[in-house]
Amino acid sequence: MSIKNFTKKLLVWYDLNKRDLPWRNSINPYIIWVSEIILQQTRIEQGLPYFKKFINKYPNVFELSRANLDELMNIWQGLGYYSRATNMHKASKIIVQEFSGDFPVSYESLVKLPGIGDYTASAISSICNNECKIVVDGNVMRLFSRLFDLRKEVNSIGLKNQIKFIGDKLISKSKPGDFNQALMDFGSMVCSPKNYKCGNCIFSKDCIAFKNNTIDLLPVKKAKVMIKTRYFNYLIGLSNNDKVKIIKRNKKDIWQDLYEFPLVETNHEIDISETGKKFKKISYFNSKKVIKKLTINHKLTHQNLNIYFWIFKTNFEDKNCIKINDLESYPFPKPLFEIISQIK
Ligand code: SF4
Known part of the structure; x- marks a missing residue:
């Protein structure tokens, strides 16, 4: 050889x-x-x-x-x-x-x-x-x-x-x-x-x-890996002061150390009638105050992400809420960054 x-x-x-x-x-x-x-x-x-x-x-x-x-x-x-x-x-x-x-x-x-x-x-x-x-x-x-x-x-x-x-x-x-x-x-x-x-x-x-x-x-290809499909629901609550809550991702998962909005992961796409039950851990979410729902499909090597952004009005604010105009100075995953201009 x-x-x-x-x-x-x-x-x-x-x-x-x-x-x-x-x-x-x-x-x-x-x-x-x-x-x-x-x-x-x-x-x-x-x-x-x-x-x-x-x-x-x-x-x-x-x-x-x-x-x-x-x-x-x-x-x-x-x-x-x-x-x-x-x-x-x-x-x-x-x-x-x-x-x-x-x-x-x-x-x-x-x-x-x-x-x-x-x-x-x-x-x-x-x-x-x-x-x-x-x-x-x-x-x-x-x-x-x-x-x-x-x-x-x-x-x-x-x-x-x-x-x-x-x-x-x-x-x-x-x-x-x-x-x-x-x-x-x-x-x-x-x-x-x-x-x-x-x-x-x-x-x-x-x-x-x-x-x-x-x-x-050649080279001999790898056997096909399973692609996992995930459903992310981001709850974007716009406060009266034009603020929105963000959280740093620290779990061992995709996008570690980047920022995101409060997330509820589901095992299928849900419609508005299911939100009360599925989003109950986000206590300030109110389905009647939803302004719009945006959808993005984002493909990673081994994951197919269906991402839904539920944008709604709220009175809620806490220390993790920041001005909407400041969002772009934080590191967000690409599909979330793309949505920022649409919630301003
Ligand atoms: S090394 Fe690659 S480019 Fe060169 S002859 Fe072989 S296959 Fe063709």
Whole structure:
């Protein structure tokens, strides 16, 4: 299982074709860390403005460690997988307290930090510390599965181990960071999921999937996961002083640490006749005072959310009620943020 001159060919290709990205010429581990975390589960075009905003606001680990969590979540708003941001915040505090702000660059130290797994530790340690640790992300899994006809299920430990075994032999000893970034770029720019460019591929003579015409079958897809359907009812009580109650989500569930309105989750869509019974824990809700009901459907990877906003008038106010005009300064999940303009 070898391809002649693989490493050399890949590095030459990278020198000629690498994407011009703001973190590309940096070996600052803080910059590499921020870029790698933002780009997890996120396309470069989507992640790039977030990276710029983030670095602008928190240019180094000290600034991030002092960040107000709500402000940080505001920057992250819309990017999803919010635990990435809270873990970065926790990690930054550890780096300041235990490493005096000197960002660790060794794989062994990095994997001990919150939110840093094998992939991120490999990326940072290879780019910033020349460690020969191959990165295995979705692009690399697809590329290697096709090149070497690997038939293990995508994202499985078995496939990752097999790729590490092959990659350990191929990785450039002098430029492991460039090698890893080249693999990721090549996987995404040439060996793409659907629009693969085999005609321009420097490895087409050796690629087994190309030879066998099995490109579309690789990498082997995961068995379909069950999609859960949920029904969220948000009770938006508008007070006489133009205030509305908001609550921070702190349960271990989606959108942790973001804000929301009082929520009642039901197991089906309910109509106004059922609200008395279903919303009884929100004592100030009055079905006769409902002004409108808005609906949004929001899809997450494994959840289909049917979200209903019940907007009503109330006299109720408590310490968690804030001015409607101030809502936009709080970090809300995307579908809730979208509704704010309609309740003003
Ligand atoms: S020949 Fe095609 S399938 Fe094989 S590595 Fe190149 S782009 Fe991917």
